[in-house]
């Protein structure tokens with residue numbers, strides 16, 4: 001069975017927090033196919049040695065590339081530590097990415113507290129668990 005795909009994304013003021021969180025849960029995350037936006041992915045792979053596929057930087061389209069994975073049902077979870085205190089030039093992309101998680105029922109964690117609960121859930125690593133994917137054709 002191919003590994004499930006997990007995306008890791010953080011805004012600049014949240015990157016240190018995400019790095020700390022990834023190091024804490026590295027053993028759980030390692031077997032997954034990991035993807036990230038450009039700058040986040042470089043930081044995380046440099047600092048942890050994890051293999052991470054990097055898309056473009058968020059403001060240059062990376063959020064939209066991860067959104068496209070969701071639309072194609074190719075993403076299983078998103079850890080997105082977005083910054084609630086600073087405006088982002090690509091705020092519409094940020095909103096669109098979070099919106100698609102709701103559209104397609106993709107688990108998304110935006111804080112370390114939520115991320116802790118998601119990553120340690122027995123369901124996170126259970127290959128027999130399949131989340132409900134809405135069928136909008138009906």
Ligand SMILES: O=C(CO)COP(=O)(O)O
Pocket residue numbers: 009010011012036037038039040041056057058059062063094
């Ligand atoms: O901007 C981002 C998410 O909206 C993250 O992009 P970077 O990982 O390239 O900083």
